[in-house]
Amino acid sequence: MSDTRPTKVKPLSGFPEYLPEQRIIEQHFLDVIRATFELHGFPSIETRSVEPVERLLGKGGDADKEIYGIHRLADEGGAGGRGEAELGLHFDLTVPFARYVVENAGRLNFPFRRHQIQKVWRGERPQEGRYREFTQCDIDVVDVGELAPHFEAEMPLVMAEVFAGLPIPEMVIQVNNRKIPEGFYRGLGIGADDVTEIQDTLRIVDKLDKVGSEKVAALLVDAGRTPEQARAVLDLAAIRTQDTTFVERVRDLGVEHPVLDEGLAALSAVIETGAAAAPGAMVADLRIARGLDYYTGTVYETQLVGYESWGSFCSGGRYDELASDGKNTYPGVGISIGLSRLLGLLLGKGLVGASRRSPSAVLVAVTDEGSRPASVAVATRLRSRGIPCEVAPAAAKFGKQIRFAERRGIPYVWFPGAGEADDQVKDIRSGEQIDADASSWQCPQEDLRPQVVRLGE
């Protein structure tokens, strides 16, 4: 591409890009995530990046999701043009998934499980850990009419397995059931005359991490709760247990309501399954509310231990109506990893690293340009046995060729000999150099691919 103007280039705030060695880390995370999702029977789908703006607006809980519209530059009038619907970039993967389910309902098998790993866009003002373009990794199960509750226990177990496979500090998945605070508040008499009191109370409790319990108590009283109600609401939010003892702790508060009973039974089932299958990975945390509108049962958030102030890296929940086509409704449950935010933290703090910046395990040296075909033949033989390699770019002095490998972290340099049997391979980390045959040399398994490891602790 001819570009003869002196080029001014600079990063765009909110649109992160990685160097090759960072991208190797991202690829490792993506590979582990996808492999785990597939091990649990979630096929992949991708949806187009755009939806009609009309479909994006007013979805997703926050009315202020910042949506990017797109417009053809060739259209003078801007967006749309040629009488087409105005299109925008999706800001999550749930809205397009809901549309995909309705559009393809006749061609999907229900209950339908899928995973989806794609970029999403939000035009928010960028700040630490917030991006305008970022990658989400979602799993959901959706059914027609009714959805079995055991799927609510399955979702966080899949994620616990993902986290166990990643080179990261401990993750704790916090689980609650929206029916617990709702039933508890009703049992306290909140919402008896005006049902919006329940939403108001939830919204105030959601500020606990930011403003603390004293301030929340004051806000609750300001909103019309009695001091006794406020104290009970905070007592409920303080309950956090690794097992089902949360039930007893709630009972001790002396509040009763049938919706509360439902919520406690449902959360117990999820926590029991979790404690059996992945001890320590999940906690019942009765403070989690997770958005205020569309979740109707179990909700999830996830903290990285030691980095709780960064908020949740993996969230989701159950919704009774993912979508509707007028004839059927589609209840679902889903959970989503905010991969870009997680990598932003890990890379920013130097908590993860890659063993090299090239996929090549071997650099095949070139003795002189005339013998390049012999070096290419060595590379072809190594590749035929699955060993990633490249041929040196120039027949420079061997010291220079070794430095070429060193700078990329390529662990081996291969020296083709004059005859067939005279080849040697050098491990440039140890300096050890041995006779080798490209048709039989075994590359140690751990050197075949770049290793991605946890650092700094």
Add this chain to the structure above:
Amino acid sequence: MSDTRPTKVKPLSGFPEYLPEQRIIEQHFLDVIRATFELHGFPSIETRSVEPVERLLGKGGDADKEIYGIHRLADEGGAGGRGEAELGLHFDLTVPFARYVVENAGRLNFPFRRHQIQKVWRGERPQEGRYREFTQCDIDVVDVGELAPHFEAEMPLVMAEVFAGLPIPEMVIQVNNRKIPEGFYRGLGIGADDVTEIQDTLRIVDKLDKVGSEKVAALLVDAGRTPEQARAVLDLAAIRTQDTTFVERVRDLGVEHPVLDEGLAALSAVIETGAAAAPGAMVADLRIARGLDYYTGTVYETQLVGYESWGSFCSGGRYDELASDGKNTYPGVGISIGLSRLLGLLLGKGLVGASRRSPSAVLVAVTDEGSRPASVAVATRLRSRGIPCEVAPAAAKFGKQIRFAERRGIPYVWFPGAGEADDQVKDIRSGEQIDADASSWQCPQEDLRPQVVRLGE
């Protein structure tokens, strides 16, 4: 996501989406492409999806690339807003790669090789095989100041290996060197007084596939070439050989020029390397011109044998100046697979298929809801040994659970027994049912993952 309005949904023209069984095919193609690129030492990078519009405009050869701008809906004024530069979605991966190289030049090792597999967007009117959102798979090598010519032979060999690994009909990579027609035309006296005659002639010859040689001859004469020049130009374009005999055929035309000699030597080196490493994968085809502005040496196009009218599925070439930062220029060579176009053809014609629509190799049946934990435990044991599986959604009659597996193409159904040792597994294709232990049962290798195969020929 609550969506209580009856939802009207329909596909958006030009924005293809796949069903899970089609996506499995796409993933297989992506996996083969990435694995082959990495086997050849090309690390991955991704660039952000947007560039400043100013950078996108006037690049890429065609002035009429249809660019999508993006704008924050929250901005009344439309595009840009808050004093930020106007942004657009990239229409290829070369323009952002050039910017990435300049931006990160101090942190990359040159010669720098990379692969890049991403979506790109063009607001063109959609038609068969043309999309508004589609996936490109690029490799490039770029250096500072000078780029060694052997990379021009390497690019098509990597692609030949990709094609050999895919379940597709034969691909033929057509190679030319821009210096051959240029030197040949000069040798004929074209461009002696007015150098634009050479571009004009190339542009007319480029129409050969569309309008035929008689019409091209007439157009050449209209453009001021003599009938003798026109005949020689067409004679050159007709030369296509699998080996280096094209040199002799050109010499037989009796035209001489030093630039022609350079081109013939360069193309000979590429074809010789290709014939040695991948016999039959490449041809010298002296008609290929591949855009008219920025390629300066070797150029590539690729035909799917039997579907030549679909045009090229994999193209590229050498450019002396991929980018410049005022101090350095960055010559490069690259080649790109148009994956969406290729899959559009293969899926549309039913030439490729997947053995199932789920990653699960096993469905673990559930005898009754009370024993679901036992079924989950079986699934956990199978997964711990890398066997993808899922647990039946409901404790329905076994016949119904088997049909659940059948509809997804899941080959095995596992029946947990009452005791530890009483499990059985059924291959639902053959009907064979055997005793099995989830800690030791071997899933046949070919059933572990969905198989993607060539069909219909």
